[in-house]
Amino acid sequence: VDCPRCSAHNPEMAHYCYRCGQDLRRADARSRRADSFAVQSAESVTQFALISTILPHTNRRTADSYRWAFLATSFLVLVLTFLGLIPAAVVAGAFLVPITYLVYLYDVNLWEDAPLPAVLALFVVTGLLSALVSLLFFRWAFHTQFAQFRAIGFRGTALAIPLDSLLVFAVLLPIVAEVVKNIGPLWLASRPKFDDMIDGLTFGIAAGTAYAAAESLVVFAPVLSQDVRTTAGISVWVPIVLNLMIVKPLIYGTATGIAVATFSGRGEGHDGFTSKYAANFAFAAGMNILYWLGIRLLSYVAFGQALGLLWGVAILAVLIIRARVLMHTALLETAVEDAANGRRSKAATTDGGFCPECEMPLLPDALFCIVCGESVRATSNAARRSIREPSPEGSA
Ligand SMILES: [Zn+2]
Ligand SMILES: [Zn+2]
Numbered sequence: 380v381d382c383p384r385c386s387a388h389n390p391e392m393a394h395y396c397y398r399c400g401q402d403l404r405r406a407d408a409r410s411r412r413a414d415s416f417a418v419q420s421a422e423s424v425t426q427f428a429l430i431s432t433i434l435p436h437t438n439r440r441t442a443d444s445y446r447w448a449f450l451a452t453s454f455l456v457l458v459l460t461f462l463g464l465i466p467a468a469v470v471a472g473a474f475l476v477p478i479t480y481l482v483y484l485y486d487v488n489l490w491e492d493a494p495l496p497a498v499l500a501l502f503v504v505t506g507l508l509s510a511l512v513s514l515l516f517f518r519w520a521f522h523t524q525f526a527q528f529r530a531i532g533f534r535g536t537a538l539a540i541p542l543d544s545l546l547v548f549a550v551l552l553p554i555v556a557e558v559v560k561n562i563g564p565l566w567l568a569s570r571p572k573f574d575d576m577i578d579g580l581t582f583g584i585a586a587g588t589a590y591a592a593a594e595s596l597v598v599f600a601p602v603l604s605q606d607v608r609t610t611a612g613i614s615v616w617v618p619i620v621l622n623l624m625i626v627k628p629l630i631y632g633t634a635t636g637i638a639v640a641t642f643s644g645r646g647e648g649h650d651g652f653t654s655k656y657a658a659n660f661a662f663a664a665g666m667n668i669l670y671w672l673g674i675r676l677l678s679y680v681a682f683g684q685a686l687g688l689l690w691g692v693a694i695l696a697v698l699i700i701r702a703r704v705l706m707h708t709a710l711l712e713t714a715v716e717d718a719a720n721g722r723r724s725k726a727a728t729t730d731g732g733f734c735p736e737c738e739m740p741l742l743p744d745a746l747f748c749i750v751c752g753e754s755v756r757a758t759s760n761a762a763r764r765s766i767r768e769p770s771p772e773g774s775a
Contacts, residue, residue, distance in 0.1 A: 385718035390742075395752035397745040399714040402752070416703060417710040418757040420736060420748070424707045427696050432703050433480075433584050433633060435577050435757050436487040438735045448479060453625060460620050461613060466603045468616075472624025473595040476632070477502065477588040484585065498585060501563045505586040508559045509593035512552075517598055521547045528675065540679065549675050553667035557660065560590045560635040568643045569651070575726075576709045577757060579643030580636040580702065587632030595623055618684040622674070626691035630670055633698040634663035640705055645713045647725065662701070670694045710754045714746045726756040 380389045380403055382396040389396055393403055395412075402412040416422045419431035421439065430442045430449075437445060452475045459468035484498050517525050525548065527541035564582035567573050573582070596603075641659040644650025673690040677683040717724045727746050734741055734748035735758045741748060746755050 385715055387718060389749060393749035395747050395749050397742045397747055397749045398718045400711050400747040400752055400754065411708070411711065412752065415752050417707045417747070417752070417754040418703075420752040424703055425700050426703075427699055428703075429629070429699065432699050432706075433629065433636070434483050435580070435706065437483070438758065441486070445479065445483065448482075449475075452479070453621075456620060456624060457617065460616050463613070465616060465620075468620050469595065469599045469602060469624070472620050473592045473599075475624060476628040477585075477592045480585055480588050480632075484581070497567060501567060501582060501585055502589040505560065505563045505589040506593040508562065509556070509590040510597055512555060512559055513594045513597035516548070516552050516555075524548065528678070540676070545672070545675055549671035550668055553671055554664050556590060556594075556631075557635065557638070557664040557667060560586045560631065561638060561660065564635065564639040565642055568639055569649050571648070574643060574648050575756070576640050576643045576645060577706065579649075580640040580706065583636030583639030584632035586639075587630075587635040588628040590635075591628035591631045595627070615684050618688040622684070622688045622691050626688065626695055627670075630666065630691060630695050630698060633695065633702050634666050637698065637702050637705060638663040640702070640709075645709045646716065666694055666698055706757075710756060717746075724756075728755055 380391060380393060381387070382389060382399060382401050382403065384401040385396060385399040387396055387398040389403060395401065395415075396403055400412070400417055402415070405412075411424075413425065414423045416424045416426070416428075416431065418435045419428070419439070419442075422428050422431060430437060430446055434442065434445055452471070456468050456472045456475060459465075459471060481498070481502065485495060521544075524541065524544040527544045528548070560583070564579065564586045567582050568579040573579075638656065638660045641653070641656045642649060642651065644653070644655075650656065670691060673694070674687045677687045677690060680686065714724060716722075723744065724746050727744050728741050730743045732741050733739065734751060734753055736753040737748060737751040739748060739750040741755065747753065748755070
């Protein structure tokens, strides 16, 4: 079968083109295979699937262990909250997402030659900058405005919404924070060895989660030092802990990931400060502003904390879908462009190996599995190594 899109010759049994990922069983040559996400071919592109979006280098098997790790630690944080051990819950929660992400980066061993130090530095630098910005906003410069939220916080009877507090903490702070979250990842993404779009996304997510952790610690520091052990107000604390410990870092991370991914751009090298980057930076900052406007305003109504949690999940869903469409389009379009220019793609297989997802043999020079359509580019380094050296002694 000749591919209608890139005209590569594929074997008769191929479901997907090995070069450009085109769905060969579909008549429409312009179809974007929306039912099969290039990073995780069993899922559709617009599915609210967290793991395959923020941990794109996992396959279905390793994704499961992360899913369980996430659920188990979230459960632990909830148990701590129910026991009234709020400080422990806050600390455990603040580090839940960033540590999971660090383990993931270590696990997939993405960049053999520049491994942990670069990523650790990214976490530390972004965390320190975040602590600085958070101290500046919450303690030093605008503490009176912040206190205005607190004063009428959980009452639900407030009629006057403090407009200047809202402007500072739901508009100005998210914009400043987005700039800070971008600094480290942009620097890394402009290095030639981290020029892949998935690298950019990964760095952005890492920085976003680090920022969220440091911010949570600064904001909740008063709670931590009081050594509160109380069961009063658990119904208020549970949604707060879930929202700020799990949903917030994921929102920060995905939003920044989207912006940095556009900075990386498709193909070799980084695209830099293009209008596309400006648009996606604005989108990232905008989603953060929407998130915080919702959280602050909803805290004035009945069940505001629970509604705030739902609001956060809705914002996260939009970000996840956006990130997936971005990656999916990039993986397919780059492959088509490479094929059209007769270029050999960087991540393509050299001679065969097996698909890490469905374990069927891969063709030489393949960018996609012809059976399940998985992108070879989105597999982990360990899996990629066994693709390049088809007979490993111990398969990962
Ligand atoms: Zn093709
Ligand atoms: Zn496959």
